[in-house]
Amino acid sequence: MKKTILAAIAVSIPCIALADAATDAVKARQDHMKGFGKQVGTFAAVAKGEAEYDPAVAQAAADMLVELANADQSGFWLEGTSMDDLPGVSYAKPALWENTDQVTAIMADLQAAAANMQAVASDGKDAMVAAIGPIGQQCQACHKEFQAKKD
Ligand code: HEC
Secondary structure (H helix, E strand, C coil), X not given: CHHHHHHHHHHHXXXXXXXXHHHHHHHHHXXXXXXXXXXXXXXXXXXXXXXXXXXXXXXXXXHHHXXXXXXXXXXXXXXXXXXXXXXXXXXXXXXXXXXXXXXXXXXXXXXXXXXXXXXXXXXXXXXXXXXXXXXHHHHHHHHHHHECCCC
């Protein structure tokens, strides 16, 4: 009896550890995405007239966006962490793992758009606002294909 329980525990521990690693990976990428959202929100608020343009604030957001766009994300996008694997936790479509070339290409375009923003963010409101579009296009390009809507 004792032996059976111990065996059961020995089997279940690696499963728990795996489930945690998967959930942690999803949380980490969702936090990363929130970071993207925060920086883009800073630019968008100025574009919409909801916030005053401040070159230092714009530059800080652009610097952070570049950092996030260039960060190593390999630990986030683990196999087995799609919305089918982790319903209610993950909102990433399984197609993302079947189209990694496309995902990498979008990320590269996002890095370029973020670098452009970094170069012009403190050059005045018009320059900053003009640099938002190409960033938003990459967010959308990926979300349209690979992100499921939360209910
Ligand atoms: C290469 C693909 C890709 C790119 C590029 C991308 N996203 Fe995402 N984003 C996703 C996926 C997939 C999810 C769903 C992640 C999950 O739930 O596992 C997501 C989720 C989000 C979320 C929701 C996070 C949460 O709280 O659950 C926000 C906000 C977000 N993205 C903002 C952005 C912004 C802003 C950009 C552009 C600067 C961007 N994303 C670029 C794929 C991408």
